[in-house]
Amino acid sequence: MLNERYRVCPNCQYENLQDANFCLNCGNKLSTADEKLRLPNSGDQHFLHPGVQLDESEQAIVDQLVITNGTVPNGYTRVTAVFATGDNQGERGYKGAWEDLNVNLWRLCVGNHYDGVANLKIVPTVQGDRIRLFGYADGLKKA
Numbered sequence: 001m002l003n004e005r006y007r008v009c010p011n012c013q014y015e016n017l018q019d020a021n022f023c024l025n026c027g028n029k030l031s032t033a034d035e036k037l038r039l040p041n042s043g044d045q046h047f048l049h050p051g052v053q054l055d056e057s058e059q060a061i062v063d064q065l066v067i068t069n070g071t072v073p074n075g076y077t078r079v080t081a082v083f084a085t086g087d088n089q090g091e092r093g094y095k096g097a098w099e100d101l102n103v104n105l106w107r108l109c110v111g112n113h114y115d116g117v118a119n120l121k122i123v124p125t126v127q128g129d130r131i132r133l134f135g136y137a138d139g140l141k142k143a
């Protein structure tokens with residue numbers, strides 16, 4: 001059985017991916033000392049960033065989406081790969097890029113009539129003062 005490691009931010013307790021060097025929620029520096037072990041499928045967490053500003057109709061859509069960093073949940077089937085990016089200048093930093101990524105991701109789901117995404121992986125890159133997040137995931141439809 002495969003186990004998954006996460007880096008839990010000591011500042012805000014946000015669960016980051018294992019290879020994250022900075023917290024995606026607050027920007028705090030992370031290290032191997034912050035790693036925790038968790039079984040896959042131990043709970044599909046709601047992966048949208050709590051700081052993302054959405055209006056009421058947008059939030060209603062997002063609330064219905066299944067977005068998980070775990071495997072494909074029971075009752076759903078994988079339909080296709082999903083790709084979304086978040087991009088921001090240094091002032092807003094990781095959090096701004098993360099907000100952009102989330103908004104792009106849910107728009108992509110809605111545009112393709114997906115019920116959500118699974119196996120979400122975020123890869124950050126830095127180019128000068130521009131931070132770009134690439135999100136890769138499996139699109140989901142109800143089985």
Ligand SMILES: [Zn+2]
Binds near residue numbers: 009011013014025027
């Ligand atoms: Zn944090």
